[in-house]
Structures are given as structure tokens and as C-alpha cells.
Amino acid sequence: MTSPKPSVLFVCVHNAGRSQMAQGFLTHLAGDRIEVRSAGTAPADTINPAAVEAMREVGIDITDQTPKVLTPDTVETSTIVITMGCGDTCPYFPGVDYRDWKLDDPAGKDITAVRPIRDEIRTRVEQLIDELSPPSPPDQNHP
Template sequence: MASTPSVLFVCVHNAGRSQMAQGFLTHLAGNAIEVRSAGTAPAAQINSAAVEAMAEVDIDITAQTPKILTPDTVQTSDVVITMGCGDTCPYFPGVDYRDWKLDDPAGLGVDAVRPIRDEIRGLIEELVAELLPDRA
């Protein structure tokens, strides 16, 4: 793995789960980890309930936008974390793939998104401890 590890979060619409994960990892790791997210079929905008849920924990994801997943983005990542994109995610040997089984917040209100947000936060804290052991 590079001196600055690169993590890519992938979900279908790149509007909820992957955006919250990107927000948490950027918040917790700063510049120590390169953080990206993308989707196999990006939405037009980020899920408003995800934006609201993240604002409740003082993380602003309003500037993030859904992006299309490209093979180059996957290939240049050290860790690729998928969240419900299944077989539509490209596979490259040598890339560390992990699948996080998380509910899709699409169409849900903020009350239903909070538990998803909190689960993502726990997974991100574990990831930071693994990738940046000096911070643990």
C-alpha cells in the first residue's frame, strides 16, 4: 500500500452511503488517506436525508456530487469498499475489495438514515484504525 493509502467507496447512486462514508473518512483521517467515492449509476444529486443526517454530526457533505465509477478510479485505489453495487463493480487483481452490507438510504427520511449513518461511522473508525495504526 502507498504511503498515503487510497480508499474508494462505491455504491449504485453515489448519493447516500458512499457519500456519508467519504464524509466520515475525510473528517477522521484528513489528508492521511486519499478518499474518493463513485457510483455505477450516479444520481443527479446527493440524498437530502443523508446530508441532513451528516449535518447532525457536524459533517458537511453538501459540496460533494455523485460521480460515475471508472475502471481507472478502481485500479488506482488501494482499498475499494462496495456498498450494494454487486457484480456491476469492476474487478482488478491486487486491489483490496471489501463489501459492506448496509441498507440503502434512497427514499428514506432522516430518522431511517441515522442508523445507517451510525453504522457507517463505526466501520470508518475501524478502517482508520487499520490503515492509520499510529492514530489508534
Template sequence: MPSSPAASVLFVCVHNAGRSQMAAGFLGHLAGDRVEVRSAGSMPADQVNPAAVEAMKEAGIDISAQHPKVLTTDAVRASDYVITMGCGDACPVFPGKRYLDWQLDDPAGQGVEAVRPIRDEIERRVRALIAEIDAR
């Protein structure tokens, strides 16, 4: 086991209540200590989307204790990968970072039935991200 993480990943969406929380949950669950995980929002909500919490619980991952966090320049600076999910121009850009923009439907205001396919696509992309990180 390495003494420090192989990479640091920041997931960013507008409210940090759905997509970015689910992605952070999957990455933390699947990669463990190998990857440092952060999530943030350009305009954080008051709480994590209950439908996202329920959908993740169905996948065996508990994100119910998470809270939306505000996007900071320091969080971007400290990350090797910055993955945006609809945050637009709010994300600061620093040289040497790997930026990915994941086009995903926003689960805000949707029930768990509508969130499941979003969750499943996020899991697929997180698994591919882990494979990319491991290959480096």
C-alpha cells in the same frame, strides 16, 4: 505528516448519493490527509440524498457540496481499498486491491430518522477501516 497518503480508498454504491457519500465524508473528516478518499456510483443519481446530507450535518460533517460521480476503471485502479455497498457486479476487480463489501441498508427515499442508524454504522466501519490502514 507523511508526504503522500497512507492509502487510497474508493467507496462505491449504486447511486453515489447516500452510503458512499457518507462514508467518504467520515473518512475525509476522521483521517484528514492521511488517506485519499474517492466515491462513485455504478448508476449515479442527480444529487446527494438530502436526508444523508442532513444526517451528516448532525454529525458535524458537511457533504452538501458533493456530487454523485460515475464509477470508472481508473478510480478503481488508483485505489488501494475498494469498498462496495450494494453495487453488485458493476465494480471492476484488479489484483492487489483490498475489496470489502459493506452490507448496509439503502437510505434512498428514506427520511433522516431512518438514515441516522445507517450513518452511525458507516461511522463505526470507517473508524475500523482507519485503524486497519494505520496498522499497515
């Protein structure tokens, strides 16, 4: 019997920059091996255009995403909740693995300032994938 697929929830205040970029990277890099969601404690109306452009530069389109409000159910049904600057406004549930990624907020910043934030998020997402989904053994039929 296989274990259930891990579920990662990225949370920031506006769900318009950091959490959307993290969701975009994890979805792109992990495929369907990990369930990925994001939400905000006070969602913005739209995604940060600089975050959209920064992700477009690395070949990931997040324009179909919209900021979503954080609900207790979303937190409770997650394996890991990664917070990014939302402080104590995230509901706490025993048994959920909470992690805080201290990252600059891209709100109001231009693309030049958002690129390093994007790159740091990618590095952390890649580490998370390695932790949650170890690589498959090499295919013996293909060198």
C-alpha cells in the same frame, strides 16, 4: 522512505447516500492521512437530502459533493475498494483489496431511518482508519 498514502474508494449504485456519508466520515476523521474517493455505478443527479441532513447533525458538511461515475481507472488506482450494494457491476483488478459493506440503502428513507445507517458507517470507517493508519505514539512532551 515513506510508503504511499493509502487510497480508499467507496462505491454504491447512486453515489448519493452511503458512499457519500462514508467519504465524509473518512475525510473528516482521517484528514490527509488517507486519500478518499467515492463513485457510483449509476450516479444520481444529486446527493440524498436525508444523508446530507444526517451528516450535518454530526457536524460534517457533504453538500459540496456530487455523485460521480465509477471508472476502471478509479478502481485500479485504489488500495481498498469498499462496495455498498453495487453487486457485480464494479470492475475487478488484481491486487486491489475489495470489501463489501452490507448496509441498508438510505434512498427514499427519512432522517429517522438514515441515522442508524450513518452511525453504522461511522463505526466501520473508524475501524478502517485504525487498520490503515495506526495511531502515532504519544507525544513525549505533552502528557
